[in-house]
Amino acid sequence: MTDSRDNKQAIISGALELFSKKGFDxxxxxxxxxxxxxxxxxxxxxxxxxxxxxDDILLIHYKSFLDNLSMAATLPEDIPLTxxxxxxxxxxxxxxxxxxxxxxxGLTLRNGEDTAYISSKKYIEQEGKIxxxxxxxxxxxxxxxxxxETLCTISFIGTINATISAYLQTGDEALVSDDTIYxxxxxxxxxxxx
Amino acid sequence: MTDSRDNKQAIISGALELFSKKGFDxxxxxxxxxxxxxxxxxxxxxxxxxxxxxDDILLIHYKSFLDNLSMAATLPEDIPLTxxxxxxxxxxxxxxxxxxxxxxxGLTLRNGEDTAYISSKKYIEQEGKIxxxxxxxxxxxxxxxxxxETLCTISFIGTINATISAYLQTGDEALVSDDTIYxxxxxxxxxxxx
DNA sequence: ACATTTGTATACCGTTCGGTATAATATGCA
DNA sequence: TGCATATTATACCGAACGGTATACAAATGT
Numbered sequence: 001m002t003d004s005r006d007n008k009q010a011i012i013s014g015a016l017e018l019f020s021k022k023g024f025d026x027x028x029x030x031x032x033x034x035x036x037x038x039x040x041x042x043x044x045x046x047x048x049x050x051x052x053x054x055d056d057i058l059l060i061h062y063k064s065f066l067d068n069l070s071m072a073a074t075l076p077e078d079i080p081l082t083x084x085x086x087x088x089x090x091x092x093x094x095x096x097x098x099x100x101x102x103x104x105x106g107l108t109l110r111n112g113e114d115t116a117y118i119s120s121k122k123y124i125e126q127e128g129k130i131x132x133x134x135x136x137x138x139x140x141x142x143x144x145x146x147x148x149e150t151l152c153t154i155s156f157i158g159t160i161n162a163t164i165s166a167y168l169q170t171g172d173e174a175l176v177s178d179d180t181i182y183x184x185x186x187x188x189x190x191x192x193x194x
Numbered sequence: 195m196t197d198s199r200d201n202k203q204a205i206i207s208g209a210l211e212l213f214s215k216k217g218f219d220x221x222x223x224x225x226x227x228x229x230x231x232x233x234x235x236x237x238x239x240x241x242x243x244x245x246x247x248x249d250d251i252l253l254i255h256y257k258s259f260l261d262n263l264s265m266a267a268t269l270p271e272d273i274p275l276t277x278x279x280x281x282x283x284x285x286x287x288x289x290x291x292x293x294x295x296x297x298x299x300g301l302t303l304r305n306g307e308d309t310a311y312i313s314s315k316k317y318i319e320q321e322g323k324i325x326x327x328x329x330x331x332x333x334x335x336x337x338x339x340x341x342x343e344t345l346c347t348i349s350f351i352g353t354i355n356a357t358i359s360a361y362l363q364t365g366d367e368a369l370v371s372d373d374t375i376y377x378x379x380x381x382x383x384x385x386x387x388x
Numbered sequence: 389a390c391a392t393t394t395g396t397a398t399a400c401c402g403t404t405c406g407g408t409a410t411a412a413t414a415t416g417c418a
Numbered sequence: 419t420g421c422a423t424a425t426t427a428t429a430c431c432g433a434a435c436g437g438t439a440t441a442c443a444a445a446t447g448t
Contacts, residue, residue, distance in 0.1 A: 007395080021306030025219035029436060042396055044437065105303040109359050112215030112296070151360045151369060158356020159349075165303050166348035175345060187381060201425090223406060233427055235408075240425095244406065 020102040024116035062123040076137040214296040218310035270331035
């Protein structure tokens with residue numbers, strides 16, 4: 001018997017790549033299985049349903065991402081440091097796991113009834129909460145963002161994602177460098193809403 | 195007989211709203227017809243296929259959007275003015291036609307094999323060309339963005355869309371005000387890459 | 389050695405999908 | 419009025435979808 005974890009992992013990573021390119025509804029279970037080199041009963045043996053597979057994918061990838069975000073925000077009073085760390089988690093995660101970034105980013109601007117969005121909603125909200133909490137802490141020391149914590153959050157995530165997307169399209173590594181983070185930090189904390 | 199344009203328009207606007215919420219692949223033709231109050235043969239009489247309907251929707255909405263963008267860029271040498279006008283087209287269009295914005299924005303970060311993305315690709319490229327052309331003109335007068343025209347384009351579109359999305363979620367009208375455009379302009383032309 | 393668990397393959401099911409054949413109905417024009 | 423042209427409704431099609439019953443093969447624990 002081949003190692004079961006190989007097949008399971010092949011299904012997960014292959015499916016995520018397909019979802020990120022063609023969307024959840026645009027990808028068939030047959031396609032997922034063919035790409036992973038398994039048959040449908042094998043996939044249903046592991047995940048129970050197409051949505052179960054999606055849930056597993058989201059759980060695994062979001063857990064690592066959100067854990068890293070939370071760890072980056074353990075010293076929220078050190079505002080410049082925390083901003084830097086948070087942005088770095090976004091960059092690192094996207095470079096290490098491009099399909100997951102594409103999948104995530106494609107959902108961020110779509111707040112509707114898309115199957116994949118509904119399943120991702122709770123994680124997107126957790127992500128938002130971590131960033132919002134940080135901006136609330138920051139606003140206690142930096143007056144000009146007070147009252148704008150929510151919009152700081154949305155703009156922060158949107159701008160970071162746009163920057164990563166720009167890197168993935170152009171290959172310009174300067175985009176995901178520390179310098180970029182310094183500039184974004186300057187804008188968000190001291191410039192953008194003054 | 196009811197006015198045919200009513201039905202045709204009802205199908206178009208209803209379908210766009212469904213597509214923006216549930217995605218193209220996640221919306222069934224039966225759903226589209228039910229919402230528009232017509233039967234499937236009626237829809238197929240007008241549009242030939244589900245993709246034909248999508249193409250018509252894209253043609254109508256993108257034409258207006260791209261025309262406005264082109265008109266905003268008729269004086270590219272006046273860089274501050276053109277930047278302002280371009281951003282304003284994005285804001286105005288999104289406020290006037292929210293479903294189309296959501297649909298567009300949901301595709302921007304997803305460069306893959308999604309059905310809706312493939313059909314939209316040519317328009318997205320036209321949009322990109324208009325903005326890129328502007329930044330090339332601007333870079334002839336503003337040295338610090340030279341060589342970064344493509345990434346300026348992607349970041350500009352991404353940041354604008356993130357800002358609009360923030361407005362749609364928070365309802366904070368200050369986000370889509372002229373002041374926001376002034377700040378973005380300052381950042382993009384004189385601050386962000388210096 | 390053998391029962392049990394785990395994983396895989398063949399073949400298939402019911403449903404929903406996009407799409408259509410047919411015919412009835414409403415309108416514009418003669 | 420009656421003909422021609424659009425437009426709509428009923429009813430249906432083949433294909434693809436998500437999902438499964440069954441049985442068999444490989445590993446594991448005793």
